[in-house]
Amino acid sequence: MSAEQPAPDDLPDSTERLRAILDTAIEAIITIDERGRIESANPATERLFGFSAAEMIGKNVNMLMPSPDQERHDTYLANYLRTGEAKIIGIGREVRCQRRDGSLFPADLSVSETRLARRRIFTGILRDVTERKRVEAATTTRTQQQAAVLDLSQHALEGRDLGRLMTDAVALVAQILGIEFAKVLELTPSGEELLLRAGVGWREGCVGSLLLPTGRESQAGFTLLSYVPVVVVDLGQETRFRGPALLLEHGVVSGISTIIHGNLGPYGVLGAHTSRKRSFTGDDVHFLQSIADVLAAAIERRQLEEELLATAAHEQRRIGQDLHDGLCQHLAGIEFRTEALVRDLAGDPVVQEEVATIGALMRDGIRQARMLSRGLVPVELETNALIPALAELCKDSAQLYRTDCEFRCEEPVLLTHHAAATHLYRIAQEAISNAVRHGHAKTIAMELRQTRHEAVLTITNDGAALPKEPGRSGGMGLRTMRYRAEMIGATLRVGSTGSGHTVVTCAFRTDQ
Numbered sequence: 001m002s003a004e005q006p007a008p009d010d011l012p013d014s015t016e017r018l019r020a021i022l023d024t025a026i027e028a029i030i031t032i033d034e035r036g037r038i039e040s041a042n043p044a045t046e047r048l049f050g051f052s053a054a055e056m057i058g059k060n061v062n063m064l065m066p067s068p069d070q071e072r073h074d075t076y077l078a079n080y081l082r083t084g085e086a087k088i089i090g091i092g093r094e095v096r097c098q099r100r101d102g103s104l105f106p107a108d109l110s111v112s113e114t115r116l117a118r119r120r121i122f123t124g125i126l127r128d129v130t131e132r133k134r135v136e137a138a139t140t141t142r143t144q145q146q147a148a149v150l151d152l153s154q155h156a157l158e159g160r161d162l163g164r165l166m167t168d169a170v171a172l173v174a175q176i177l178g179i180e181f182a183k184v185l186e187l188t189p190s191g192e193e194l195l196l197r198a199g200v201g202w203r204e205g206c207v208g209s210l211l212l213p214t215g216r217e218s219q220a221g222f223t224l225l226s227y228v229p230v231v232v233v234d235l236g237q238e239t240r241f242r243g244p245a246l247l248l249e250h251g252v253v254s255g256i257s258t259i260i261h262g263n264l265g266p267y268g269v270l271g272a273h274t275s276r277k278r279s280f281t282g283d284d285v286h287f288l289q290s291i292a293d294v295l296a297a298a299i300e301r302r303q304l305e306e307e308l309l310a311t312a313a314h315e316q317r318r319i320g321q322d323l324h325d326g327l328c329q330h331l332a333g334i335e336f337r338t339e340a341l342v343r344d345l346a347g348d349p350v351v352q353e354e355v356a357t358i359g360a361l362m363r364d365g366i367r368q369a370r371m372l373s374r375g376l377v378p379v380e381l382e383t384n385a386l387i388p389a390l391a392e393l394c395k396d397s398a399q400l401y402r403t404d405c406e407f408r409c410e411e412p413v414l415l416t417h418h419a420a421a422t423h424l425y426r427i428a429q430e431a432i433s434n435a436v437r438h439g440h441a442k443t444i445a446m447e448l449r450q451t452r453h454e455a456v457l458t459i460t461n462d463g464a465a466l467p468k469e470p471g472r473s474g475g476m477g478l479r480t481m482r483y484r485a486e487m488i489g490a491t492l493r494v495g496s497t498g499s500g501h502t503v504v505t506c507a508f509r510t511d512q
Contacts, residue, residue: 028107028126032061034119036077048128050100061124066098089113089122097126105130138283141176145287148172152291156298161486165298166198169291173272174200177284181250181273184295185212185220187266194220194268201273202250210246218244219257220269229258229285234277247273254278258289261296263303270295305483335362386421387413387448390428390457394446401436405444413450420508423484424457427492431459431504434477439463439502450510459504460497481506 022029028045032038038061041053049056049064056063062073080086088095092110099105107126114121152169160168170182181201185194188211196202196210214221222241223230232255235243247255255273259266270292272284338359345352387409394407415421428446435441441463449456478494481504485492490508497503 026127028124028128030056030061030064030124030126032122032124034077034081034121036060036062036074039121045126048099048126049097064097066096066104069096070098094129095126106133138281142283145176145283145290148176149287149290149294152294156294156301161482162298162302163198163486166295169270169295170198170200173270173288173291176287177272177280179255179272179274179278181252181255181271181275183271183273184260184268185271186268187214187224194218196246197268202246206246212244212246216241218242219247219255220244220271223257223259223269223271224266227259229256229289231256231280231285233279251275254280256280256285256288258285258292260292260299263300267296267299302483302486335359335366338362386415386424389421389425390446390448393425393429393432394444397432397436397444401432403436403442403444405432405446407446407448409448411450413448413455415455415508415510417488417508417510420455420488420490423488423490424455424506424508427481427484427504427506428457428459430477430481431461435459435461435463435502438477441502453509454507455510457506457508460501462501464502 022040022042025042025044028048029040029042030038030045031040038056038059041051041056043053045056046052051063060074062070065073076087080089088109089111090113092108095107095109096104097107106129108129109124109126111122111124114123152165152172155168156165166184170184173182174180181199183199183202184197186197187194192214194212194214196207196212199207202210212218212220214224216222216225219230219232219235219238219241230240232238235247235253235255243252250273252273253275254277255271257269257271260268260270270288272288338355341355342352342359345355390409391407394405397403398405415424432444432446435444439461441461444459444461446460447456447458449458482492485506488508490506493503493505495503495505
């Protein structure tokens, strides 16, 4: 008897050991014949698939497979027996399996072939990898969420305007969480309503105009009361607050909302919603809060910038007013005295001429002081507001910079928003300064026109091109123009004409 073969007395013992191994194995172990019929299945197989061994033995192994693998398996086995070309046998791969209740799960499958005296059998070993796939998916999702937060943070650091940053934020939330609706709600000054400031998925006309109630009349309002993220699995079964019309009309079922914090209190709420029932994970909540924190930091910086601009503007107004009411009046008094002195010195032509020269210099000083005061307080000191202020700005700039600077306004532009007039003037002032100092422009054309809903200010120059993205170059002039446009809800664009001239366009809605 060969040493490699067990003695007849050892066979029962070997069989018992093999059976013990199969019974205690954590992997599902199945043997099939050349027709694909199941010959044996260990207890792990029964637990994994929900069938008893008796229910499986003698049946085609494709009973454990979903479509289309179920229909293809017999053909694959027949092809292998005919050609010897293996796709799984001796190779192994991940497959989909089907339990008795019809549920599917992923599994790692390895198949080996054993040749017996008159036939061959195939042994398959399966390991359920559902948990591993869940962990991999969670890790991938977490990585994507972190990357999205970093990307938005980078945009915020680059100085992207707040409206665009909010639009980017809701788009990222919808994409990464795989939901249909996302929104940024801004708490109104009264604290009684929330304005839909930015969003995706909502019907046209909602963003920028729709108001939601606070308190327990909406999920967002309840979030402000709770001061922690609020997760809703089924809005129809919600008892903590009422479903607002916005969510109900869009068929929202599940969602998350979290506070966007501000300097002195909540700025508003960031929300993510879906029309499918969904249980959001802790990672999903953390992601949404991280996006809200990025927005909060950008909003806080924006508020600080507004305060700095307001402080600078107040100081400019004070200096301009002092120049106009103080120095200019003082110089005008001196000029009046010199005119009287010229008359008194009629008998001494030489001295009279000298005093007249001093009076002319004094008048020039008064003109320059008034020019400075108009630059510091452009609209406040002009009774006709923006149009004459811009016309005077072009005239003064032409003298100051020795450039060809023209202003055109063919029809009256009615602008009752005083702060908007001031900011538009400052934007024009900065655009001219940039054109001359950085673009070395020789010709500047400024136009103010009225469209149906907007006042459009355009400054074109023949200087070197400016960056298309204000703020990315690091220039404070462009940043300031953008901040001023944001403060009045205007849009600012920097582009080029077909002839290569630089164009700065600021459009302000006059119907708001």
